[in-house]
Amino acid sequence: MMSCFVTGTDTGVGKTLSSCALLHALAEYHARVVGMKPVASGAEADGQGGWANEDSLALRAASTLRVDPAWDNPVLLPDPVSPHIAAQRANVRVTLAPILAAYGELRRQADAIVVEGAGGWQVPLSPDLRISDLAMALQLPVVLVVGLRLGCINHALLTADAIRASGLPLAGWIASRIDPGMREPEANMAYLRQHMGAPLLADIAWQARPDARTVSVQLPREWQ
Structure with a gap:
């Protein structure tokens, strides 16, 4: 079973587009491919009497495996602001346990999983939990999406250094010409x-x- 964690140099740099592209590429080699958005801020009506996040909807559309929304998006927060603020407004405390449990359910069904983070590598999910902590708990290789704009070199190299300092492998990077x-x-x-x-x-x-x-995505050989 193949999994990766997608993070970005910032918010709005193309993580969801990149994650969906990875899902399409993986689907050429694996039958049951699914995207996961562990924590999403910003909910909209899903047309079926419920609520969903636009990133989660895009990941579902790019997946070949349909799963319970509680598994591919275990934490859905109403307000489109930083996750720790959205959680505070919703009187929710984001913790690792339900996210890891949902990921475990996906592992039991999928051949490949693309987990998309929120914002950048150090985005807070709660007062004492960041995206980097979630990635380390999942122990997945990381794909870094670099938004090409003024300042991107500094942001990219700082983030790459932080990922390696966490002990996780930087499996590759994606240039997003935003x-x-x-x-x-x-x-x-x-x-x-x-x-x-x-x-x-x-x-x-x-x-x-x-x-x-x-x-066009060039997957690492070991992901094929």
């Missing part, structure tokens, strides 16, 4: 390719209407 007006994007890409110390899995062009099916 700023079509960015100056010198290729020079930035060249520096990142040289210094990230991990393979580039995908280079996602800017899209007015993002479509994960158009993204």
Whole structure:
């Protein structure tokens, strides 16, 4: 069974698009592929009398395995703000136990799981719990989504160093071209390719209407 954890250099850098692209790529080698959004902030009506997060809905659409929403999104918070604030507003304390239990259920059914974090590597989930703590509890290889814009080199290298310092492997990184007006994007890409110390899995062009099916992903051989 293959699993990975997707994090980003910041919020809004294309983690969900990247996670969906990974799911489509994995589905070429594994029959039962599922995405997981352990903690999601921001809920909308799902059209079936319930509530869902738009990231979770995108991951479900890209998955080949249908599961109970309590498993692929165990913590759904109403307000679209930082998770620790959304949890406080909802009078909820985010803890690891229910998330790990939900992940265990997915492991029993899936051949491959893509777990998408919230925001960046150090985003707080509660006063004493961060995204990095969740990734370490899951003990999964990490894929870092780098939003290409001014300042991305600093953000990417700091995050990559933090991931390695946690003891988790940085399995690869994805370039997400979120700023079509960015100056010198290729020079930035060249520096990142040289210094990230991990393979580039995908280079996602800017899209007015993002479509994960158009993204070419080079999966690590051991994930195939």
